[in-house]
Amino acid sequence: MLATWLFDRLIKLGDLTIIDATGRSYRFQATESPKVTIRITDPGLHWKVFRNPQLAVGEAYMDGKLVIEEGTLEEFLAIGVSSLRASHSDGMLEVLTRLRSLLASFSDFNPVGYAKRQVAHHYDLDGRLFDLFLDSDRQYSCAYFAKPEDSLEVAQRRKKLHLAAKLLMQPGHAVLDIGSGWGGLGLTLAETDGVTVTGITLSEEQHKVSNQRAEAAGMADRASFHLRDYRHERAKYDRVVSVGMLEHVGKPHYRTFFRRVADLLKDNGVAVIHSVGRFDHPGPVNAWIRKYIFPGSYVPTLSEVTKPIEQSNLFITDIEILRVHYAETLLAWRKNFYRNIDKVREIYDERFCRMWEFYLAACEIGFRSGELMVFQIQLSKQMDAVPLTRDYIAEFEAAHTVAETPKRLHRIS
Template identity: 50%
Template sequence: MDRLLESVLRRVVKHGGLQVTTASGRIFAAGPDEASVHVRFASKRAQLMLLLDPEMQLGEIYTSGELVLERGSIADLLELVMSQDVLQPTLSARLLYFARRVLRRLDQFNPRGRARRNVAHHYDLDGRLYSLFLDADKQYSCAYFEHPGERLDDAQLAKKRHIAAKLVLDAPNLSVLDIGSGWGGLGIYLAEIAKARVSGVTLSTEQLGVAQSRAREKGLEGQVSFALQDYRDVPGPFDRIVSVGMFEHVGVDHYGEFFRKARELLAPDGVMLLHAIGRFDSPGFTNPWIAKYIFPGGYMPALSEVTPHIERAGLVVTDIEILRLHYADTLKAWRARFLARREEVLRLTDERFLRMWEFYLAGSEMAFRHQGLMVFQIQLARKQEAVPLTRDYIAEAERKLRTREQRSAPPLRLAGE
């Protein structure tokens, strides 16, 4: 088996360098360059499972401790492997790849009950865990980095500002529906800074409690509300609709239903902004390890899977923006924060969970850097006249919002005041 593993890895690693120690103690190198990563297999079983199904088993054997990093990190290994051209190096891997493509719609079937269970699987974890690595506002979606090296908190604020600008909140007290409102950060921003009346809906009981508490603390109960409700049950209409990081959980077979409901909820001159993870290439399927452990029922669509449903629902696409590496940088920041709080993570969970989430954050980052994932922001309306003719209004709105943010910021106080 050692010889087979060596042959396969040498076919995969065509740039960079990888050193491998097998379970029997044999050492070999793959790749033309000096090895930057050294891995050791703790069992022959781990070697066999990796050869049979690398997409699933790489995460499994790292999480279980059967794959040990002797040099470099799991992020270094994933960057090396995921940047290669050959990703299904064995016959079994290719067969499983095609089977998963055929069966992908079953994994993405998300009726109401299953949708709520899928959300609970990820978002109803101990809220203290997310506080360890997210920004102060607990934004669990792609940040918007306006310049290299920007702080995560500033980039997440810029994301909210960018979205608010695209919603064309050009009058006070416009009604806004936030589909998938999370811990409430965006809804509170739209109410406090953009002076909108916001209704947020979520399927996560953990997030709902936090969002409602935050609204009360800010004295915004009359301006923003949050409810545990499926978007399909929400009555309208609304002047504006926003959805950030929720569409990935809808499922391809439900896209038509999603956009028909959005049109029903949107006022005749309303504007909607959809912010979601997508892919540059053709339709595919969710990595099986991610689907099992992190986001069951989740999928990142190609735009070709989304726009036909928008057209059939009778909505007009008024703007599309692609955020390319913003999520890679967001995930890099999250991973650094997560690992910096390692001891606190272990007090809340265990070593296996820590390795699982390190793999999730690193693998997701590399998927954005090397495997064609991106974030799209699609602005929609029922009438094309609902938004200005040129995009100049976005920058102008951002300038106004930035001024309001500065005015609403609490004053600095000296120690002891």
């Protein structure tokens, strides 16, 4: 098998047996567990795995050309992720990785218009799909598990309140939510502190649902949502929040993004940016994820973000790293997805189901392995815009009851 050389150098964890398309077995053992056996049914896959393992493995699983005969998908991915991380010390493999990184960098360009098309690829899917695995408020970002026993509902409510605490909102403040999703965060902020919220999104489906929810909740006078690129927003705001948006901005546009944040903030304004980040080193998003799940996405390291922030004349007043919170979030999503898999099949085909199984499992492993994390960066235009200590965060959270999502958000039409 052509990829034998590659796997010999790659495997640093587990006991992996590969049965190729001719029926011949190859065993690569670094540790006793996890123990996984996979079968490849397509001879053409051998070369594809050698050329681009990230892309080829995901496609093969989607197409049923890679079958797991022993162990689980999660265990197989754990072996792969840990081995790819270890490969950076291998000179030849590092050259291949750098070459793929260079090629991927050409797709980070994300101008107005093109950005909207890329957002539509994922966020304009059938809304019934998201109801089958997300919480009832349809929060599609990292939850905040303050206690091990927290349900997904409670953890997502905690996430929203955690962000609200860092925004230091006051009654009468105008708040901008960049990348406002289905409106859950904006509606929560509007009802929590008596502020008015403007949400902007590039997803037509999210835009429609957000305004429907605001209207149904009798909050249209306090929360409005618009189909608009952040580069086209012109009003001034007391507070700016952005959750899960920076990953879609594109690395070449970071300076533009943070300059827009600075321009949109009033002089005493505060912003909070919540984003997936990389722990290790700059590099492209997994090739399979970029092609099938989030086209045009890029996950930054902190070092890639802090420089454009500094160039935008913003003060970094707080940084918090959420480590395994997203892994726990993805685990909850994956359990919900598996539990409702028959309902997903009624909406999409089997290949789509396998694609999303792979997506949710791969992302969870990425956060558990120490490759990925989430950061929340608090920014201001004045150094004294926030208190000198972080006590205000705990005080705010203690003053707000964390319970299941309010009834008004329980069903998205």
